Amino acid sequence: MLKDITLGQFFPGKSVIHRLDPRTKLLLLIIYIVALFMAKSWCSYALVLAFLVAVTFLGRIPFKAMTRGLKPMLVFIIFTAVLNLFYTKTGTLLLDWWIFEIWSDGIITAFFMVMRIMMLVCGTFLLTYTTSPIALTDAMERLLNPLKKLHVPVHELAMMMSIALRFIPTLIEETDKIISAQKARGADFETGSLMRRAKALIPILVPLFVSAFRRADELATAMECRCYHGGEGRTRLKVLRYAGRDIYAFIVGALLLAGVIVLRHFGL
């Protein structure tokens, strides 16, 4: 039941998008998000959407994978849509029934908000679909490197993230085992009020935490035995290098942002 967590799922591939430097992809995502939040008209939304579709196509990511990523966000998306639909009170009044009023602008705002959230989620998923977690943490470490001068523990943060990602499947497996063990002892997780069900989680969480701490302890010793002594003087197996395609990617990103800014300037 816990196996279908899509968090940070990676689709290995050899497409142009896969081969881009992870730093480029990370920066492009930021450009994309900025563009998305600056867009406020049909034209600019269309431009950003075109970019998203193009990247999805180039990365050969199946359409299904994108919609699957949206599923857990459904409640949030509906909530935002409803909120925007009823709280915008400009334009022409279309419907007035009991306490509900729907205005023409409400429909448009709600539509834009929903599009924005969906495109935001899809863009982020595109990054994790086409970039291995280890490349991603590596890219973050490199991009945040200047912060080391401000004594931000950049290497340690990146190391923690990659270890966390490494242990997700191990801990999920362990959780499944504990659930089975507790069920075999007659524990009931499926019935009763919300409060009761929440309480039923305690006998899962306690052993899980105990074992996670034990694992952490053993892992720390094993890392020390393999000469880990922080980020200082550390080299990498795979060194990140920008290639020609990264320059094109940055140009496309700049064009996207410029396009949205220009459209915004003309009030489109």
Add this chain to the structure above:
Amino acid sequence: MTPIIQTENLSFTYPASEERLALPVFENLNLEIEEGSFTAVIGPNGCGKSTLAKHFNAVLLPSGGKVWVAGMDSSDEEKLLEIRREIGMVFQNPDNQIVANVVEEDVAFAPENLGVPSPEIRKRVDDALKTVGMYEYREHAPHLLSGGQKQRIAIAGVLAMQPRCIVLDEPTAMLDPRGREEVVSTITRLNREQGITVVLITHHMREAVGADRVIVMHEGGILTDGSPREVFSQVELLRKAGLDVPQTTDLLYSLRNAGWDLPLDALTVDECAEAIAAALQIEN
């Protein structure tokens, strides 16, 4: 030959905590591990064999006495990295010693820490993975591999440091018989073909049979020490310490007690069968 690891009057006491008093694990332990040898350390639970192993690469430091590793004092903090590079360590639970989520990245972890240049890391990783027979799996996720495969990855991760000695702390305890066989044959090959010193801590007697030397630990001291044949023929001594003997020795011992004239030092199944056959011929 010079010993690669030498303990000199080694004493170690776990510090007292709220739950228990200070616990001396061993006192005045003297031990030498020859370079290039294959030593098995056996003993019942709690006899201090894991604690001893952790002294070999300065994870634990002696409370008294000294541990010399390749001529370096283990309590010399400046030599810490060098000691850990010389003495690789593999632990019991393969899941808790794999750091990265791609096999080759995990094997690269130690050389990365040592600041080895990237092309050299690539070469070491490939060599180490080929040595343990896991090269085809270099781009796999470790959590999808079997226990024996994970443990071989852990060994490759240590090999990438190019150590002179590998200490394995019950590496097969969590594996199925097949995984156990994979790991034992890998470390035997490393010792025979590459001349790497191996210290194997185990409680499987069968694994100790393949070693050059067996050290039996009991209650923080060395009970007996010698070749597998010498050690396992002391059946009563081992039994008294709560240890099993290999099945072959067990059989020969029982037959001897029943009045047969049999040697006790036939360790492999073939030797044992031959010894019994010879005894039967004399009888007829």
